[in-house]
Amino acid sequence: MHSASQQRRHINTILSYGGHQAMSKSYSPSHDIIGRSWQRCLTEYGLDPSQPRPARIVTHQTLREHQDSVDEFLNVARAGVEQLYTQVSSLGYVLLLSDHRGITVQFLGNKHDDELLHRAGLYLGADWSEQYAGTSAVGTCIQEQQALTCHRVDHFDSSHIGLTCTAAPIKDPSGQLLAVLDISALHSSRTPDSQNFALHLTQLYARLIEDAYFLRRYRHSLIFRCDKSRELVQVNGQLLFALDEQGDILAANSAARALLSQLNLHNQPRVSLPSLLECQWRDILSITYDSKDGTRAFRVSGTQQTLFGMLIEPTPNLMSKPATSQALTTQDEAVPALDCLAADDPAMRQTICLAKRLRDRNVSLLILGETGTGKEVLAQAIHASSQRGNNAFMAVNCAAIPESLIESELFGYAPGTFTGGRAKGAKGLIQQANGGTLFLDEIGDMPLHLQTRLLRVLAEGQVLPLGAVQPIDVDIRVLAATHCNIAQLIAAGRFREDLFYRLNGATLTLPALKARADKHYLIQTLLKRINPTVRLRADAMSALLAYEWPGNIRQLDNTLTFAEAICEADEITVHHLPEECMIHRRENPALLTLRQTAPEYVGASTLEADIQSPEQQALLDTLRHHRWNISAAAKQLNVSRPTVYRRMRQYKIVLPKDM
Known part of the structure; x- marks a missing residue:
């Protein structure tokens, strides 16, 4: 806890800084960023450093709206976010992922510090926009569009001067800001240099998440991946280009856009990759067949720069044609009845390959x-x-x-x-x-x-x-x-x-299901069989992927059947999953918060003694007749699914937990 004298000194520093740009000459480049932010807070937003603002946590409804707007991205970012948190959690950091407006849409932290983190705004749903919270890593990263550390007294608000926060931007394939990745700590060393490693680590994971999202968005297009190093291109090629059938560039990741900008090509409506690399389109298409290691060297047009490139083949639609031919090493024959049982899990592909032969x-x-x-x-x-x-x-x-x-x-x-x-x-x-x-x-x-x-x-x-x-x-x-x-x-x-x-x-x-790498494919396949019109929101998918499934695929099938039966508006969220599916995630305050607001579809149906009207009895009998299949009950009653749910709430009829 910082003293009143420290806060007063901080307030005076900011007030004295206002309007005195000459002071910025003694600052390092990172302090130039902080100085510009202080100026915006004082002159553009009218914030008063002597009036600290409490943390602003948006409502659950507002949070859901922000999460829904980046639903596909959250689904892709999940693995990178959790991996980064495992790297820094033991050092006292928490992790925040905000959308482009500064609202924290994913949060990982130690539940033992829950109250302190909530008070500090290091929490799910916190608003870290510069306009509200003043200078901060997230808010200032949004304004400056670059990675930075906001260390202790760099913060505008005096209530934040004990925090250290490091953030990096994540951009979509068109170069627009999509999200901000941030790691923060309640306590840290007084020297800003102590956060240098945190800055590099956050930037690394921001790039990994950004590239994963790029690959996801353009998974049905041919992708050219390249790097200055032949040895690293296949595992960490930093430049990504999505291509159309003629070789024109559809989109590029941040590193590739930087190259286009360097060559003054970033504003051109159509850029041909063969012209960029001084080659023919057939030279790019033949990489896999002509080269021994799946890579080929190219010269960047108008420069002496050499890039080593490889191709990432388009993946077919996951639900209509599982990607099997490339996964099989000893049997390439397509056998739909067997191929549909797995996607890219190595153990399953080996089993299916043997089954095909026998x-x-x-x-x-x-x-x-x-x-x-x-x-x-x-x-x-x-x-x-x-x-x-x-x-x-x-x-x-x-x-x-x-x-x-x-x-x-x-x-x-x-x-x-x-x-x-x-x-x-x-x-x-x-x-x-x-x-x-x-x-x-x-x-x-x-x-x-x-x-x-x-x-x-x-x-x-x-x-x-x-x-x-x-x-x-x-x-x-x-x-x-x-x-x-x-x-x-x-x-x-x-x-x-x-x-x-x-x-x-x-x-x-x-x-076992917990050991399979294609759980995402299995979940989507089973859900499509149960009801093709229902979709899984990212929070539900994350919980399903994290659960260990002691009952394996049979338990997963039952879980999805239950969730589909109780969901509304044809969307399954984490609210609709059985309680046991979220036990594994109990350390995640984000899911804990969502569970606190989830509807209680866990009891048995209304007891016979509670039946008060013929309409109530008729609805209960219909649901039982159809084994609690809401769609079938709605069809028999000639009403919509939402009407059935509305009547169930009216009559206090609750779906049984075990279908």
Whole structure:
């Protein structure tokens, strides 16, 4: 806490500075920026340094409006923001990401300092515009369009002279200010030089986020990435150009725009990349094919400067055609039924590549993975994409069928075998799968005595129904799956080793959802299947990506189904997610704030004792009939979805948490 005398001294310094530009000659360039800001505060905004202003935190509604305006950007910036925070949090810094108007739309900080941070304005929804807060890193960065540190007494407002703040601008592909990245601390060394490293680190991450957003915006265009260093161009090429089909530059990142400005080309409506690099368009298009390392050297027109460039191929629309061909290293054939199961996760691509090779081979496959990772979905895709795809796919869960019934379910029975059985007997699942595929889920739970009979079917290609004398020839392909450790079951005498080798012609392993790199693709794919018209806002996507998903894809599917059912206006926000999806983010005050204002869709439906009118009962019965599917209920009642929600609130009917 700074003393009253320090504040008075600071106020007098600013007041005495007003109108005395000669003083700025003794300042370093960074102080020139601060001096200009002080002048704006005094003359343009009419701020009084002797009247400190409390931190201004905008309302939740206003905050949402600001977040919505940069929704796509927030989704891209999330990873960079969180990575930077992990670098600086142990040093006492908090992180603010503001929009171009100075409103903090994302914030990361230590919840133990929550009250102090809120009072200082280092908080979600804080207004750091220069017009309101005076000289500050965020507000002055917006005005000056360049990175700076606003250290202690650099601040205009005397209540901020204990803070140190460092900010860097983030611009959109057209060069307009999009956001400001800031790291701040409540306490710091008195010397401004102590923040030099903070300035460089903030600028680095601002550039990384800016470039990530550029790549996102122009992901469907050919992108030329280049750098002065051949060795670094593929991992950290600093110049990015988005190109059209003729080689004209559609957009450029900050570093590339600086080059165009240097050559006086930045104001021209059309600039051809081949003319800029003194080459032919075909020379750029052939980089990947003609060069050994995927890069090629180019001379910048009119200079002696050499740039090494590479191409980033356009990515197809994520939802209509998953990017698979480049991810596969050993199998390039497109198999839609399998390709749609993953995007660019390395483990999944390896599994899918192997599945493609083996889908038409007469070899049994064992699919391993945690519960809910999609073992049956993979088995169905293998069957559908195989030569057996037009025949039956029979699935049996060995853990779900009672032990007393599993034998008859699998092998069938002859007439008269059971009292009360069908007079003509019944075909078992093995016989029903003839010509197709038999999927044995949770094979590790199959009783030991049935393992012997199954082994005989696999070895001889024949099945003997219960009570029958003559075996029946069958042509089946067996796919088995388990989440158990088969080696441990064999060691414990609970699984036959010879059956294991019969089933394990090859092993396909599915990673846990938390370990997958393509969670974004899975979330969007599942949501499109549930309701193609609903979109996910960035705050919801961030929470879903951060959660660890112990129930894997099955839990994700249930979560999205629940969120879609309770969302309004066809948009899912963090408000609509179950409570457990935000436990992982409990350190993030931004999400805590959003949760405090979220609607409470977590209870059971209205109790029967609370029913007070026939209309209330009719609505409740309709919702139950459709298993709480709001769209289906609205269709039956011939009203809109918002009307159903409005009536639910009127009658105090609350959606159950577990759908």
